[in-house]
Amino acid sequence: MFNRFLETEDQVIADSLKIRFYPISVKSAKGTRITDQDGKDYLDLAAGWAVAGIGYGHPRVSSKIKEQYDTLSFTSQLSAPEQTMVSLAQKLIDITPGSFPKKVWFGHSGSDANDCIFKLVPLEKNRSRMISFMGSYHGQTLGSLSLSGHPAQSRFIGSGNVVKIPYPNPYRPPFGETDRLTDQIIDFLENEVFKTVCPAEETAGIIIEGIQSDGGLIIPPDDFLPRLQEMCRHFGIRLIFDEVKVGLGRTGKWFSFDHYGIEPDAVVLGKSLGGGLPISSVVARKEMLDVGTGIHMFTTSGNPVSSTAALETLKIIEDERLIENARHKGEYFISLLTELQKKYQWIGDIRGKGLAIGVELVEDRVSKTPAAEKTAAICYRCYQLGLLAFYVGIHSNVIEITPPLTLTKDDIDLAVSILDQAFSDLEEQKI
Ligand code: PLP
Numbered sequence: 263m264f265n266r267f268l269e270t271e272d273q274v275i276a277d278s279l280k281i282r283f284y285p286i287s288v289k290s291a292k293g294t295r296i297t298d299q300d301g302k303d304y305l306d307l308a309a310g311w312a313v314a315g316i317g318y319g320h321p322r323v324s325s326k327i328k329e330q331y332d333t334l335s336f337t338s339q340l341s342a343p344e345q346t347m348v349s350l351a352q353k354l355i356d357i358t359p360g361s362f363p364k365k366v367w368f369g370h371s372g373s374d375a376n377d378c379i380f381k382l383v384p385l386e387k388n389r390s391r392m393i394s395f396m397g398s399y400h401g402q403t404l405g406s407l408s409l410s411g412h413p414a415q416s417r418f419i420g421s422g423n424v425v426k427i428p429y430p431n432p433y434r435p436p437f438g439e440t441d442r443l444t445d446q447i448i449d450f451l452e453n454e455v456f457k458t459v460c461p462a463e464e465t466a467g468i469i470i471e472g473i474q475s476d477g478g479l480i481i482p483p484d485d486f487l488p489r490l491q492e493m494c495r496h497f498g499i500r501l502i503f504d505e506v507k508v509g510l511g512r513t514g515k516w517f518s519f520d521h522y523g524i525e526p527d528a529v530v531l532g533k534s535l536g537g538g539l540p541i542s543s544v545v546a547r548k549e550m551l552d553v554g555t556g557i558h559m560f561t562t563s564g565n566p567v568s569s570t571a572a573l574e575t576l577k578i579i580e581d582e583r584l585i586e587n588a589r590h591k592g593e594y595f596i597s598l599l600t601e602l603q604k605k606y607q608w609i610g611d612i613r614g615k616g617l618a619i620g621v622e623l624v625e626d627r628v629s630k631t632p633a634a635e636k637t638a639a640i641c642y643r644c645y646q647l648g649l650l651a652f653y654v655g656i657h658s659n660v661i662e663i664t665p666p667l668t669l670t671k672d673d674i675d676l677a678v679s680i681l682d683q684a685f686s687d688l689e690e691q692k693i
Contacts, residue, residue, distance in 0.1 A: 284642075284645045284650070286298040286299075286302075286304075286645075287299045289301075290319075291306070291314070291318035291319060292317075292318050292319045293317040293318060293319070293666065293668060294306060294309075294317055294318075294665060294666045294668060294669055294670075294673050295318070296318070296650065302648065303648060304645070304648050304649065304650045305648065305649050305650065305665075305673055305676055305677055305680075306318075306650045306665065306666070307644075307649055307650055307651045307652075307662075307663055307664075307665045307677055308650055308651065308652045308662060308663075308664055308665065309534070309664055309665050309666045310538075311507075311533065311652075311664075312475075312507045312508070312512065312533050312534060312664040313533045313534055313538060314534070314538060314666050315510055315511065315512065315533070315534030315537075315575070315579070315584070315666060315667050316534070316537055316575055316578050316579065316582075316584065316666065316667065316668065317666040317667075317668040318538070318666070320537060320574075320575075320578060322574055322577075322578055323537040323538070323571050323574050323575060323578070326570050326571065326573075326574045327539070327567050327570055327571050327574075329570075330346070330566055330567050330570040331567050334566050335566070335567065336562070336565055336566065336567075337565075337566060338561065339368070339563065339564035339565065340559055340561070343564070344566055346566050346569040346570050346573060347368065347564040347565075347566065347569040349569075349573055350366075350368075350564075350569045350572050350573045350576075351365075351366035351368075351543075353573060353576050354366050354531070354543060354545045354576075355545060357516050357576070358516075358517070358529055358545045359517075359519075359520065359524070359525045359526075360525040360526070360547075362547055362548075363547070363548040364545055364546060364547060364548055365545075365546060365547075365548045365550075365551035365552065366543055366544070366545050366546075366551075367543060367544040367546070367551055367558070368541065368542070368543050368563045368564035368569070369532075369541075369542040369543070369544075369560060369563050370540045370541065370542060370560065370562070370563060370568075371401065371532055371540060371542050372400070372401050372406070372504070372506035372507075372530065372532035372533060372542055373400070373401025373402050373403040373406040373407075374401075374403060374406075374542060374558075374560065374563075375506070375530045375531065375532055375542035375543060375544050376400040376401050376403075376405065376406035376409055376469070376504060376506075376530055377401070377403050377404075377405035377406050377558065378530075378544050378558045379405075379409070379467070379469060379502050379528060379530060379544065380392065380405035380406065380408065380409055381405065381557060381558050382550060382551065382553055382557075382558065383466045383467035383500050383502065383528070383550065384423070384466040384467075385553050385557075386466070386500075386549065386550050386553040387466035387467065387498075387499075387500060388466075389463070389464050389465055389466040390423055390464055390466070391423050391424070391425060391460050391464045391465045391466060392409065392423060392424045392425075392465070392466055392467055392468070392469065393424070393425050393426070393427060393451075393455070393460065393465055393467070393468045393469075393499075394409045394410070394411055394424055394425075394426055394427075394468070394469050394470070395411055395426060395427060395428070395429040395470055395471070395474065395477075396411040396426045396427065396428050396429060396436075396477075396656075397411055397412060397429050397431075397474055397476075397477030397478065397480070397656050398410055398411045398412060398426075398429065398469075398470070398471055398474060398476075398477055398504075399412045399471075399475065399476035399477065400469065400504055400506075401506075404419070404420070404421065405421070407419055407420050408420035408421035408423075408424050409424055409469055411426040411477075412476055412477060412656065413656055414656075425455060425459055425460040427447065427450065427451060427455060428447060428450070429474050429477060429480060429482070430443045430444060430447050430480075430482040430483055430486045431443075431474075431478075431480045432480075432481070432482075432483055432613075433480075433610070433611045433613070433622060433630075434630065437450070443482075443483050443486070444482075444483050444485045444486045444489050447486070448489050448490070448493060451493065452493065456497075462497040462499065463497075465497070465499050466499070466500060467499060467500035467501070467502050467527075467528075468490065468494060468499055468500070468501055468502065469502040469503075469504055469530075470487075470490065470501070470502070470503060470504065471503070471504050471505075471507070471508070471518075472487065472503055472505065472508060472513075472517065472518025472519045472521075473507075473508045473513065473518050473615060473618050475507040475508060475618070475654065475662070475664075476507075476654045476655075477654070477655065477656055478620055478622065478654055478655030478656060478657070478659075478660040479613065479614070479618060479619065479620025479654065479655075479660055479662055479663075480613070480620070481613050481614070481615060484522065487519060487522045487524050488522050488523070488524065491524050491525075491526075494527075500527040500528065500550065501524075501526050501527050501528075502526060502527060502528040502529075502530065503517065503518070503519050503524075503526040503528070503529050503530065504530045505517050505518060505519075505529055505530060505531055506530055506531060506532040506533050506542070507533055507618075507664065508615075508618045508664075509529070509531050509534075510531065510534050510535060510575075510576075510579060511579050511584050511585040511588055511616075511667055512534070512588055512616055512617055512618050512664065512667060513588065513615040513616040513617075513618050514585060514586075514588050514589030514592060514615060514616030514617075515585060515589075515616075516585065517529065518615065518618075521615065527546060527547050527550065528544055528545065528546035528547065528550055529544070529545045529546070530542070530543075530544050531543045531544075531545070534575070535572050535575065536568050536571045536572050536575065537571045537572070537574065537575035537578075538571070539567065539568045539571040539572075540568060541563075541564075541568035541569065541571070541572050579667070582668070584667040584668065585616075585667075587667055587668065587669070588616035588617040588667045589616050591616075591617060591669050591670075591671070591674060592614055592615065592616040592617045592618075592619060594671060594674055595614070595617070595619060595663065595669075595674050595677075595678075596612060596614050596619060598674065598675075598678040599612045599619070599621060599678065599681075600612060602678065602681060602682060602685065605682075605685070606685045606689070607626060607627060608623045608624060608625070608633055608636055608685070608688075609621060609622075609623060609685075610622045610623060610624035610627050610630055611624075614663070617663070617664065617665055617667055617669060618663075618664055619662075619663035619664075620654075620655075620660045620661070620662060620663070621660065621661040621663065622655070622659060622660045623636055623637045623640070623659045623660070623661070624659070632655075632657035632658070632659035633659050634653075634657055634658040634659045636659075636688060637653045637658060637659045637660070637661060638653060638658070639688055639693050640661065640681070640684045640685060640688060641653050641661060642693075643683075643684035643687055643688070643693050644680055644681060644684050647680045647683055647684065648680065649676075649677055649680040649681070651663070651677075651681075661681075663677075665677075
């Protein structure tokens with residue numbers, strides 16, 4: 263993988279346009295900072311694609327997992343379960359809204375958890391079709407890839423029983439009108455999709471990201487998710503939230519859908535859940551998971567070490583008031599970015615909830631032509647200046663800000679000053 267970086271500087275920059283990782287070899291990481299083999303520090307604005315929610319190397323997780331490994335390194339949760347996994351399941355049930363009976367499934371990645379949905383929801387409903395959103399990213403395995411609607415990932419591969427509909431993007435409204443976005447998409451579903459390619463009575467579930475992350479950090483209008491829930495209930499369709507990236511406090515509430523009072527039928531979690539260790543879960547209505555006993559299971563899932571890490575991670579989120587921190591620091595971050603927007607015409611849109619923020623770059627604010635190459639250049643310049651930032655979006659033109667939830671005001675000041683420098687260098691054609 264690193265061979266491609268052992269080239270000239272020009273080659274490195276050319277590659278930076280196509281890929282989203284940088285020519286560093288990481289040696290260590292602590293809190294919000296990563297250190298490379300040469301001892302250079304980087305502020306990680308992406309938290310390793312939103313995995314390091316509580317920051318890197320948290321001492322509480324470190325001591326708990328060591329203790330757990332020394333006591334019980336492994337037991338098969340399929341045949342001889344132990345208590346930590348059960349406690350974790352209970353905690354996840356407690357923080358997930360809905361007073362109905364729930365169950366929890368454990369896996370290793372967001373992808374295998376979304377595969378769980380892909381298998382079990384049609385089975386439970388005895389309906390063959392699923393609906394997801396264009397621009398969505400649900401993972402790399404065949405099932406999760408089939409649910410995905412991100413062009414970079416799912417253009418050529420995937421199963422045919424998934425219909426993809428437009429995501430309500432206020433900045434780039436799919437039917438041309440931001441004011442009527444919710445009405446237009448619900449209307450499209452009910453009067454086009456359900457009456458043609460995918461009848462409601464054949465639709466088992468709709469899976470959605472409350473903030474479409476890899477699609478460009480897109481936040482739907484406030485009335486969209488409540489309307490979607492209402493429609494799903496009307497037609498007996500399961501509503502599933504993929505919270506793998508923005509769940510567990512990042513948006514300033516436990517879950518993105520908590521901002522709208524939604525009670526999903528199932529919630530998919532991963533990434534930050536394990537404090538860096540691999541673990542994912544599906545928290546769902548009991549009857550949804552009862553149907554699947556034995557049809558989606560992995561030998562090491564729910565293992566005691568990952569479960570311990572996850573349980574401690576959830577406690578840290580509460581004890582350190584990281585949800586509140588995400589909310590307040592997110593507001594501060596956006597206020598500084600808004601100032602930056604006044605200086606640089608390429609910043610077309612800034613949107614965010616808590617510490618899930620997107621900065622969309624355009625060639626100009628009237629045409630809104632996506633400025634993909636400029637976005638890559640800015641990110642690459644940030645990397646050179648000690649700030650790890652990545653870009654996402656179906657047009658590859660959105661700087662993704664999903665840092666550790668422990669982010670401080672000083673971190674934000676530093677990040678914005680580096681971004682300012684990068685934009686200024688681009689303006690002066692230094693990069
Ligand atoms: N779901 C969402 C919303 C994601 O952002 C991702 C990864 O980026 C996944 C699922 C897949 O997770 P994993 O890479 O752990 O399989």
